[in-house]
Structure formats: C-alpha cells, structure tokens
Amino acid sequence: MKKLSIVILLIALTACGRAADLGRAPEISPPRQSAEFVAMTEPPLIMPRTSGRPESAASLWSGQSASLVADRRATMRGDILTVVIEIDDRAEISNSSERSRSAGDKVGIPALAGLPQRIDQRLPEGASMADMVDxxxxxxxxxxxxxxxxxxxxxxVAATVLDTLPNGVLHIQGSQEVRVNFELRELTVSGFVRxxxxxxxxxxxxxxxxxxxxxxGGRGQITDVQQPRYGQQIADIVLPY
Structure with a gap:
C-alpha cells in the first residue's frame, strides 16, 4: 500500500509539472546558467596586452585574436569552435538459415537357432522378432x-571548450535551443577533440x-502528444504480455 501511495504521489507531481506549461510555450534555458558560460568566465580569460605604445595597436604581429597572423582555432578554456554534424548512415543486414535432418533405424532377428520362433509364440498377436525395432x-x-x-x-552548432586535459585534449560542449510557436527544439553535443x-x-x-x-530532440505540445501517457508506460513495464 505504501509503494502504491508513492507511485500515485509521483504521478501527481509530474502532472503538476506538465500543467505549468498549459497555455504557454516551453521556457528557454538561460544561457548564463550553462556550463559553456561558466567556462568563458571562470576563471577569467587572460587577454594579451599591448606594450602601451600607440603603434603597437596597429601592429600585424599583435598577439590578439584580431591579428592577421593569430591562430583563430580554439585551443583553451572558454574558446568557441563549430561542430559540423553530417550523419548519413545506412545499415542493411539479411540472414537466412535452414536445417533438416532425417534418421531411420530397423532391427530384426528373423532366425537365431529357432529362438525367434519360440519367442514369437509367447508374444502378443501381431508381434514378431523379425521386426523387433523400426x-x-x-x-x-x-x-x-x-x-x-x-x-x-x-x-x-557552436561549442565551447570546457577544459583542457593533461594530454592536451579539449573537452567541448555545445547546446542550441530554437523555439517555434509552442515547440522547442533542443540540440546538445559534447565530447573530446584533439x-x-x-x-x-x-x-x-x-x-x-x-x-x-x-x-x-525537443519538448512542447507536439512532443507531448507523441509520448505515451505515464499510466501506459507503467503498464508496459508491469504487464508480462
């Protein structure tokens, strides 16, 4: 009974969360609460400084990102790079197998010093040692x-370097949210790159x-309609058929 009460309570809490979106579009996550923003601001980025002379600001050999000779590739925490996702995979597998087997055994003793004939007299009608096993x-x-x-x-999608591992590999993460009417599309990517x-x-x-x-994926009214209700999901887990 206690477990049933807990299940009912969880379902009620979930329903309340869904009811909060009634009549309005899904909320977009604040960018300043993401891990990417934290990587850009903590710790503060160390920007290269000019020598203080007026001519250094116009130098082509400046270490700033706007320099013509600077490497604009992401190399450190807080840097941004673009992840290109072009997936076009196809898999086709076809298997077939057949197996057949047949066997036959026949054992009989039609003659053995007259013993089969004597035994036939004691056997039930129709039985004979000549066809003992077939x-x-x-x-x-x-x-x-x-x-x-x-x-x-x-x-x-644009991703941010979250950290640099001891071997120089970059840990990146990127997210993107696009809301159209009452449907929110979400895209996230993360991993490690050289x-x-x-x-x-x-x-x-x-x-x-x-x-x-x-x-x-996404969330919103269309995604909500496409998902089975919680009761159906629980029934699919509990029911053995």
Missing part, C-alpha cells in the same frame, strides 16, 4: 531475419570527436 525421425528448421535502417542528420583535428576555419567534424554525445 524407428524413423525427421526434423527441419528455417529462419530468416532482415534489418534495414538509415539515419540522416545535418546540423551545425586541437590538431580542428580545421583552419575553426570547425571540427562529429566523427573526429571522441566519446561524442549528440542529442537532437
């Missing part, structure tokens, strides 16, 4: 399976991200 068996098996799947996704894999345009392909975690 057995046959046959089995067959046939199986077939097919898998066909295709995933296609083309996206671009600075040498970042192109001169400060971009990196998703297949060069180690431990890549890419999530593309």
């Amino acid at each position: 057995a046959k068996s046959s089995t067959s098996y046939s199986g077939e399976g097919n898998i066909s799947r295709r995933d296609k996704l083309t996206l671009r 600075p040498s894999d970042i192109s001169g345009r400060n971009e990196i392909a998703y297949d060069r991200i180690a431990g890549a975690r890419i999530s593309y």
Whole structure:
C-alpha cells in the first residue's frame, strides 16, 4: 500500500509539472546558467596586452585574436569552435538459415537357432522378432531475419571548450535551443577533440570527436502528444504480455 501511495504521489507531481506549461510555450534555458558560460568566465580569460605604445595597436604581429597572423582555432578554456554534424548512415543486414535432418533405424532377428520362433509364440498377436525395432525421425528448421535502417542528420552548432586535459585534449560542449510557436527544439553535443583535428576555419567534424554525445530532440505540445501517457508506460513495464 505504501509503494502504491508513492507511485500515485509521483504521478501527481509530474502532472503538476506538465500543467505549468498549459497555455504557454516551453521556457528557454538561460544561457548564463550553462556550463559553456561558466567556462568563458571562470576563471577569467587572460587577454594579451599591448606594450602601451600607440603603434603597437596597429601592429600585424599583435598577439590578439584580431591579428592577421593569430591562430583563430580554439585551443583553451572558454574558446568557441563549430561542430559540423553530417550523419548519413545506412545499415542493411539479411540472414537466412535452414536445417533438416532425417534418421531411420530397423532391427530384426528373423532366425537365431529357432529362438525367434519360440519367442514369437509367447508374444502378443501381431508381434514378431523379425521386426523387433523400426524407428524413423525427421526434423527441419528455417529462419530468416532482415534489418534495414538509415539515419540522416545535418546540423551545425557552436561549442565551447570546457577544459583542457593533461594530454592536451579539449573537452567541448555545445547546446542550441530554437523555439517555434509552442515547440522547442533542443540540440546538445559534447565530447573530446584533439586541437590538431580542428580545421583552419575553426570547425571540427562529429566523427573526429571522441566519446561524442549528440542529442537532437525537443519538448512542447507536439512532443507531448507523441509520448505515451505515464499510466501506459507503467503498464508496459508491469504487464508480462
């Protein structure tokens, strides 16, 4: 009874959370509460300083990011780079197997010093030692399976360097939220990249991200309708059929 009360309470709390979005669009997460913003501000970025002379501000050899000779690729905590996601995967698998087997055994003793004849007289009517054992068996098996799947996704998202590992690998994370009417689209990407894999345009392909975690989904009225109700989800877990 106690467990049932806890389940009912959880369902009620969830329903209250859903009721908060009635009649209004989903809330967008504040950018200043993201891990990317924290990486940009804590600790503060150390910007290169000029020598204080007026001519140093116009020097082509300045260490600032606006310099013509500066490397604009992300290399340190707080830097931003672009992640290019172009997934076009296709998998097709077809398997079939067949197996058959047949066997037959026949044993009889028609003559053995007159013993089979004497034994036949004591056997039930129709039984004879001449056809003592006659057995046959046959089995067959046939199986077939097919898998066909295709995933296609083309996206671009800006990611921020959260940290630099001791071996120089960059830990990146990026998020993007777009709200259209009452539906919010969410895109998140995270993983680890080598600075040498970042192109001169400060971009990196998703297949060069180690431990890549890419999530593309949303929340809102349309997504809510597409999801089964909580009662149905619980029934799918509890019911054995």
